[in-house]
Amino acid sequence: MLIRDARGDDWSGIWPFLREIVAAGETYCWPPDTSEEDARVWWMGKAGGRVFVAVDEAGSVLGTAELHPNQPAAGSHIANAGFMIAPSAAGRGIGRALAAHVLDEAAHDGYRAMQFNAVVETNAGAIALWQSLGFRILATVSEAFDSPTRGLVGLHIMHRMLGRSPS
Amino acid sequence: MLIRDARGDDWSGIWPFLREIVAAGETYCWPPDTSEEDARVWWMGKAGGRVFVAVDEAGSVLGTAELHPNQPAAGSHIANAGFMIAPSAAGRGIGRALAAHVLDEAAHDGYRAMQFNAVVETNAGAIALWQSLGFRILATVSEAFDSPTRGLVGLHIMHRMLGRSPS
Numbered sequence: 001m002l003i004r005d006a007r008g009d010d011w012s013g014i015w016p017f018l019r020e021i022v023a024a025g026e027t028y029c030w031p032p033d034t035s036e037e038d039a040r041v042w043w044m045g046k047a048g049g050r051v052f053v054a055v056d057e058a059g060s061v062l063g064t065a066e067l068h069p070n071q072p073a074a075g076s077h078i079a080n081a082g083f084m085i086a087p088s089a090a091g092r093g094i095g096r097a098l099a100a101h102v103l104d105e106a107a108h109d110g111y112r113a114m115q116f117n118a119v120v121e122t123n124a125g126a127i128a129l130w131q132s133l134g135f136r137i138l139a140t141v142s143e144a145f146d147s148p149t150r151g152l153v154g155l156h157i158m159h160r161m162l163g164r165s166p167s
Numbered sequence: 168m169l170i171r172d173a174r175g176d177d178w179s180g181i182w183p184f185l186r187e188i189v190a191a192g193e194t195y196c197w198p199p200d201t202s203e204e205d206a207r208v209w210w211m212g213k214a215g216g217r218v219f220v221a222v223d224e225a226g227s228v229l230g231t232a233e234l235h236p237n238q239p240a241a242g243s244h245i246a247n248a249g250f251m252i253a254p255s256a257a258g259r260g261i262g263r264a265l266a267a268h269v270l271d272e273a274a275h276d277g278y279r280a281m282q283f284n285a286v287v288e289t290n291a292g293a294i295a296l297w298q299s300l301g302f303r304i305l306a307t308v309s310e311a312f313d314s315p316t317r318g319l320v321g322l323h324i325m326h327r328m329l330g331r332s333p334s
Contacts, residue, residue: 025240025241028241029238029239029240029241029242029243030239030240031239031240032240070311071196071284071285071311071322072196072197072198073192073196073197073198073199074192074195074196074312074313074314074315075196075285075311075312075313075322076196077313078308078311112310113308113310113311115308115311117238117284118238118242138305138306138307138308138324139305139306139324141245141280141282141305141326143279143280144237144238144242144245144280144282145241145242146241146242146244147241148241155238155242157305157306157324159308
């Protein structure tokens, strides 16, 4: 597996599993029927953003991440990021490898911390991964996410400093 | 003073003081030199958003607020809002009146709660106002805002439920 910066032509490898994850509606606040063009702009077109892919030896995209400033200007030294792993490639450590890569790149780019604004509290695998990488839950916004299967559940705000080893 | 929904032609009354507040750089994560066209889109053009103005008897705009979903889709039942009061009209209760109006409208529109993601911790007047209106500080993201006069200060995440009286 190789992790590298995405190119424009990686989108065709990202969209099939990104669409599947968004359509499930359990982990992202995106409309489940988000169009391909909207999805491409949201994932690949954020101001000041970078996009990464994890690819296998045949060049197939197994996962993707995007890194961008959490706020503009006076808040732009705090990073935000999003991660999508192909469900068919789950359990192979791709999320952890992508996360480590993006944390390194974010620190290298000068971000002082990374913040997630909306980690669905039922997304146990993601939360465990982030905690193992040094993220803390700063707060939980109760009833902030309308899950198609569980109703209203909370959204965690998670955070870790960069340029320091995970606590 | 009258508070009403903004019309497109209110922008010319909003921009002079909005520009002044953004240029000061102490309360919003916007580039201090934000162009008028970018500012208009950010304030007036949010997806699913509404804009309000407080005007005096002569029709001059003294303050403005914008109300929009904090997240799309599965998070769209939580509101976010922004407030700008003309510095020349400070101390007249315009912020409090606008805030009360927007909270009422947000509840009427079906939002279940209101969340602020980035209240600068040195903005004592705003924080006191929000707390008096029932908002709680859910968390403070340390060193998340680069103040031109104070350096790195924290950003509060504030929240209150709607459709209930302030606690």
